[in-house]
Amino acid sequence: MQQLAKDTNAWACYDCGKCTATCPISRAGADYSPRKHVLATNLGDEGLITRDESLFACLTCSLCDSRCPAEVGYTQLVQKLRERAFDAKIQPECPHGGALQSVMRMMAKGGTQQNRLNWLDDDLQTTPAEGDIFLWTGCTVYYDAFFPEFGLATVEGTRAAVKVLNSLGVTPVVSPEERCCGHDLLWNGDRASFEALARHNVELVAKSGAELVVTPCAECVRTWLLDYQPFLEGSKVRVQHLSEYLLERRDDLELKNGSSSKITFQDPCRLGRHLGIYHAPREVLNEVPGIEFEEMRRSGRRGACCAGGTWSNCDKFAKQIQIERLREARATGADVLVTACPKCQVHLACAMKDPNIGKEISIEMRDVAEVVASALV
Amino acid sequence: MTQQVSSSGATSTAPTGAFDPRIVVFACNWCSYAGADTAGVSRIQHQPHFRMIRVMCSGRIQPAFVLRSFEKGADGVLVSGCHFGDCHYIFGNERAVEQFEKTMNVVKLLGIEEGRLRLEWISAAEGGRFAEVINEFTDQVRALGPSPFAVEDAIDEIEVPETGGCMNADKGEGKGEGVGEGEH
Incomplete structure (x- = not known):
């Protein structure tokens, strides 16, 4: 516990309570207090983890980290x-x-040939094994299979990512051997399964000879950039979110006046507060002619989480947070809520199913890649 | 009850030395479970390589149940319930179909053979049909061979009483000897 308090800078806590005051679930009314957890850690209270199930209620959205004056890494x-x-x-x-x-655990065990690329078609140019740029597709195809009742097609974001890369003259590696990045298992505490996935995935990319991994998924990019570091030692592989890559190559992007619409942007917690990438998706969206961009009341560093981060929490407080967020999105007058994480889409779509206020808060959702792809010449 | 069905109905139609699959059968309380009982009471012979889990309604069998079975090493999973129109809860088996289709899609994505998962309607009177389905499904799974996720100690894992939580956890609350309290 002492080491943990040092590693996460919990010792610096001076009990101001800003974390609890700012925590989205506390604000929604949950009996939840980051401050209490930090205090218990500092007191070496080993009973904390056994006593307090609320440990799993944390959205890991990092809002408290960004507000903490003592720079305690509560999320960590x-x-x-x-x-x-x-x-x-x-x-x-x-x-x-x-x-x-x-x-995810079955993927960690491995042994089957997944059928995860069933969305690829002849229009999309990809290569299965070797290339310069590896497109890390993420698990959107699984989400669509799990939540048919939401009528979502998060895989369209992945397909759009390939399309956009193709338009830049890139034939990305899209591997059928890709497995879950392990993000959720890691945040559920299952380090052994996470490490099995990490080793497999790092080796897969190494074998492909790619020097750059690009992914449209916010969670994947966080996991690759931060959590895979110990596995990437000595490797020259760079990792970028798709929006960062597109920003780098903005001059090569040929975009026409797409369907002009007013959009707003939901900062995924992984992309924003975890990695500090706020600028790239906005710049890329602004490259699309005919698009009017309107920020929500809380955006950027203050952006609200979709309240479903790691498949470990969902309750009335999460719903409250989602409903509030969607109301903000609607208040901007935007037609489309753009995000850069499929999970934001899944969780916000779930809130829209509310039989009482669903209509009030419904809004079309799309991935950044989809918006760009729809404007390709 | 499962034990009775298995032991009284056991035959060895399988060639000796062949692979004996581990099959999980989910059965609804009102039809399929009673159908298995009928098979047992009527002494209808069938293969014994399955473990039966009774639920109140097939509509309860959500993807998590089936996927957990596969994760823990089951070679095949059979989901069974009342025939349409016979559901004790009127539309539970319609829910079961929705859940099953969802599960099947995920199973296909994972690369598990479709033949390892099956949905069947078996009524309380259909003891013969229960035996038939079990024999047929067992042979089908046997032909597919062991599941890629099968592990040596799968049986031990399956037989651990589960108290909820997504990872087979014993929360240790209110039990005195809870895992959580004991270790600290």
Whole structure:
């Protein structure tokens, strides 16, 4: 515990309570207090993880980290505490019965040939094994299979990513051997399964000879950039979010006046506060002619989370947060809510299913890549 | 009850030395489970390589149940319920179909053979049909061979009583000897 308090800078806490005051779930009314967890850690209270299931209620959105005057890494602390909880066999009541965790663990075990590229067609140019740029597709195809009732096609974002790369003259590697990046298992505390996935994925990219990994998924890019670092030692592989790559090559992008619409942007917590990428997606969206951009009341560093981060929490407070967020999106007068993470889409779409206020808060959602692809010449 | 069905109905139609699959059968309380009972009471012979899990309604069988079975090493999973129109809860089996289709799509994405998962309607009177389905499905799974996720200790893992949580956890609350409290 002492080491943990040092590593996460919890010792610097001076008990001001800003974290709890700012925490989206506390504000929504949950009996949840980051401050109490930090205090318990500093006091070396080992019972914290066994006593307090609310450890799994944290959205890991990092809003408290960004407000903390003492720079305590609460999100990091939660991740480490969850690992301890997992080792002590204490686990969350997962939404969807833990089905997604089962799928991820099966991927970690491996042994089957996944059918994850069933969305590829002849119009999309990709190569399965070797190339300069590796397109990390993420698990959108699984989300679409899991949530048919939302009528979402998050895989369109992935398809659009290929289209945009093709238009830049890139034939990306899209591998059928790709597996879940392990993001959710890591944040559920299952480090062993995460490491199995990380090793497989890093090796897969190394074999492809690619020097650059590009992904349209905010969680994948966070995991690659931060959590895969120990596995990438000595490797020259660079990792970028698709929007960063597109920004680098903005001069080569040929975009026509797409369907002119007013859009707003939901900052995924992984892309924004975890990695500090606020600028790139906005710049890329502004490259698209005919698009009018309107910020939501809370955006950028203040951006609100979709409240579903790691498939470990979903309750009335999460719904409250989502509804509030969608109301903000609607208040901008935008037609389309653009995001850069498929999970934001899944969770906000779920809130829109509310039979009472669903209509009030419904708004079309698209991925950044989709918006760019729709304006390609 | 599962034990009775398995032991009284056991035959060895399988060639000796052949692979015996581990099959998980989900059965609804009102039709399929009673159908299995009928098969047992009527001494209808069938293969014994399945473990049965009774649920109140096939509509309860969500993707997580089936996927967890595969994750823990099941070679095949059979989902069974009342015939349409017979559901004790009127439309539970329609929900079961929705859930099953969703599950099947995920199973296909994962690369698990479609033949390892099956949906069947078996009524309480259809003991013979229960035996038939079990024999047919067992042979089908046997032909597919062991599941890629099968592990040596799968049986031990499956038989651990589960108390909820997404990772087979014993929360240790209110039990005195809970895992959580014991270790700290």
